[in-house]
Amino acid sequence: MRHLTELRIGPVGFRIGSDWQEPIESIRDLYRDYPAPDDQIADFNVHLFAARPWRRFLRPAVHIGGDFVIPDAAPLPLSQGLLAAEMAMNLQMALGQRRYLLLHASAVERDGKAVLMTGLSGAGKSTLAALMMSRGWRLMGDEFALIDPATGRVHGFPRLVSLKNAAIDEVMRALPKARFGPVLKGTPKGTIRHLVPDARSIAAMGEAAVPALLLFPSFGFDADERKVLPSEVFVRLTQASTNYVAMGEHGFTALTDLVRSVPAQAIDYPDTTTALAQVERLWDAL
Amino acid sequence: MGRIVSDGLLLAGALRDPMSTTILDSKDWNALLAIARAEQLIGSLAWRLHGVEVPVPVTRILEDARRSAEQCRVAALWEAEMTRRAFGAADIPVILLKGTAFVAAGLAAGVGRSIGDLDILVPHERIDAAEAALLAAGWEWVKSDAYDDVYYRRWMHELPPLIHRERDRMIDVHHTILPLTARVRPNAAALIADSVEFGSGLRMLSPQDVMCHAAAHLFADGDLAGGLRNLWDMHCLLDEFGSEGLVTRADLHGLGSAVARAARLSHALYGTQVPEGWQRLRGADPLYLRRLTARDGWGRPTRRLTRFGFYVRSHAIRMPPTMLLRHLWTKWRKGHVPR
Numbered sequence: 026m027r028h029l030t031e032l033r034i035g036p037v038g039f040r041i042g043s044d045w046q047e048p049i050e051s052i053r054d055l056y057r058d059y060p061a062p063d064d065q066i067a068d069f070n071v072h073l074f075a076a077r078p079w080r081r082f083l084r085p086a087v088h089i090g091g092d093f094v095i096p097d098a099a100p101l102p103l104s105q106g107l108l109a110a111e112m113a114m115n116l117q118m119a120l121g122q123r124r125y126l127l128l129h130a131s132a133v134e135r136d137g138k139a140v141l142m143t144g145l146s147g148a149g150k151s152t153l154a155a156l157m158m159s160r161g162w163r164l165m166g167d168e169f170a171l172i173d174p175a176t177g178r179v180h181g182f183p184r185l186v187s188l189k190n191a192a193i194d195e196v197m198r199a200l201p202k203a204r205f206g207p208v209l210k211g212t213p214k215g216t217i218r219h220l221v222p223d224a225r226s227i228a229a230m231g232e233a234a235v236p237a238l239l240l241f242p243s244f245g246f247d248a249d250e251r252k253v254l255p256s257e258v259f260v261r262l263t264q265a266s267t268n269y270v271a272m273g274e275h276g277f278t279a280l281t282d283l284v285r286s287v288p289a290q291a292i293d294y295p296d297t298t299t300a301l302a303q304v305e306r307l308w309d310a311l
Numbered sequence: 312m313g314r315i316v317s318d319g320l321l322l323a324g325a326l327r328d329p330m331s332t333t334i335l336d337s338k339d340w341n342a343l344l345a346i347a348r349a350e351q352l353i354g355s356l357a358w359r360l361h362g363v364e365v366p367v368p369v370t371r372i373l374e375d376a377r378r379s380a381e382q383c384r385v386a387a388l389w390e391a392e393m394t395r396r397a398f399g400a401a402d403i404p405v406i407l408l409k410g411t412a413f414v415a416a417g418l419a420a421g422v423g424r425s426i427g428d429l430d431i432l433v434p435h436e437r438i439d440a441a442e443a444a445l446l447a448a449g450w451e452w453v454k455s456d457a458y459d460d461v462y463y464r465r466w467m468h469e470l471p472p473l474i475h476r477e478r479d480r481m482i483d484v485h486h487t488i489l490p491l492t493a494r495v496r497p498n499a500a501a502l503i504a505d506s507v508e509f510g511s512g513l514r515m516l517s518p519q520d521v522m523c524h525a526a527a528h529l530f531a532d533g534d535l536a537g538g539l540r541n542l543w544d545m546h547c548l549l550d551e552f553g554s555e556g557l558v559t560r561a562d563l564h565g566l567g568s569a570v571a572r573a574a575r576l577s578h579a580l581y582g583t584q585v586p587e588g589w590q591r592l593r594g595a596d597p598l599y600l601r602r603l604t605a606r607d608g609w610g611r612p613t614r615r616l617t618r619f620g621f622y623v624r625s626h627a628i629r630m631p632p633t634m635l636l637r638h639l640w641t642k643w644r645k646g647h648v649p650r
Binding site: 038062093 | 341345348349375385386611
């Protein structure tokens with residue numbers, strides 16, 4: 026492909042090829058402190074391409090491809106090329122990852138122990154993870170938590186934090202010195218702005234942690250907490266995993282071990298200040 | 312040391328001679344892994360390279376591929392077993408085809424192989440009973456389109472695909488190995504009569520017929536998509552079974568030229584040991600090689616014109632011209648465009 030960059034996020038190496046310079050420049054800039062894949066050999070390839078040669082110039086539309094593809098994925102305008110690259114990397118993970126059980130969850134770490142937060146889009150996974158990073162937690166990732174079936178430990182995948190709509194200003198206030206990507210308006214998920222994880226989170230991204238607390242946050246309700254029984258946790262996490270079925274028995278064992286060993290709480294919250302206090306209190310009570 | 316190519320030949324070379332990968336640099340490895348994934352040969356490659364010293368990230372990627380292929384094997388065998396149980400009461404034999412047969416019989420062709428749908432062969436006169444048994448056991452129609460349904464039932468060599476509503480797995484129930492519209496008409500009765508049982512009530516085609524089917528699948532049907540994988544099947548089968556009796560059997564099915572071409576290309580790409588008559592390329596063979604290896608270093612399809620030529624060919628051999636025109640016209644009106 027015409028333009029190319031390589032990077033490693035957590036334990037996963039990517040090679041990104043593009044028909045355009047712009048998305049590659051954005052990735053290089055925002056991921057400048059990330060290492061290259063080990064030995065320059067990538068786990069996954071990502072393609073950002075024009076469906077027809079003239080669509081490189083005429084109303085350029087960025088199609089997403091790679092080692093693993095879904096048919097009929099809608100293309101994005103070139104101005105959202107960075108988002109296309111991010112989506113394409115996520116897609117490779119969601120469809121192709123077989124080493125780790127993939128949980129659609131954000132994760133933060135303190136003292137070698139991790140809090141995993143999972144929930145539907147809009148539950149506040151990314152926002153809470155970013156705000157916890159501003160309070161001294163190590164950000165392990167805002168999208169995927171990787172459970173190693175061999176050890177039961179969680180590996181981080183600290184890609185750029187994808188902040189949406191109202192969360193953007195809130196996190197910018199909490200992290201005034203952090204690096205942010207361009208404001209992407211009119212994306213399929215509204216306005217998006219990417220946050221670069223802090224230096225410590227990037228430097229420590231290869232370090233796994235012991236899962237210690239599982240949270241199911243829900244935004245927009247009166248403050249409430251309830252313990253979630255293992256049976257419900259199991260079902261919710263099978264739904265939150267993109268590769269649980271494909272991992273077969275390894276996936277089942279990894280998930281049941283996790284569910285048995287880690288306490289789980291559902292937390293409802295009306296605002297992030299309340300949520301952060303809830304998380305800290307639950308953490309201290311462990 | 313020659314220049315390392317980055318098309319399908321890179322993959323063929325690694326499968327043929329695993330030690331040849333010791334000179335690859337990171338760029339070559341990225342290309343090899345991408346092409347192997349695109350051709351669905353990453354699991355086969357992973358087993359071929361097992362024990363060969365490779366860079367650390369490659370070791371990890373190949374370990375994942377082996378584990379993934381193993382899960383594929385388990386799931387494929389489970390589908391075969393589910394089908395056997397569904398057919399049990401109706402006393403319909405389950406003759407496994409392609410990947411599932413390879414892994415069930417423990418053939419080299421099954422080692423690391425990716426397996427998608429379950430393909431089985433059922434006697435033509437039992438096809439209605441087979442359909443009823445599957446529907447009763449939880450399989451459902453995939454296609455709701457009336458034209459497609461009628462087309463399958465009238466002209467194809469298989470039922471319209473069925474999918475299991477709980478396990479989300481597809482089954483293709485064949486009553487012969489080529490569409491009824493194709494010029495070549497393999498002897499389905501002989502395929503079934505000479506099939507062999509390998510315990511637990513499951514059957515597969517005889518060794519010669521397995522190779523005939525692999526060749527038919529490669530050249531008498533389809534546009535050679537996934538051709539490197541299908542040809543790797545042929546290589547492993549020839550290697551394991553030898554070619555004795557193959558020509559006679561292929562002639563019985565009208566597949567003599569398809570089998571000969573498969574053997575020649577397998578010899579050329581994978582170094583398969585074949586009789587002397589199959590050791591040199593003939594006729595359009597180079598064009599087939601060009602099509603089979605049409606990938607770039609990102610695993611993307613290349614050689615658009617060659618691919619299109621084989622796409623056209625796939626339709627031309629599948630049905631007579633007037634029927635093809637009518638078919639394409641109907642499909643086009645329904646909004647179908649060739650990829």
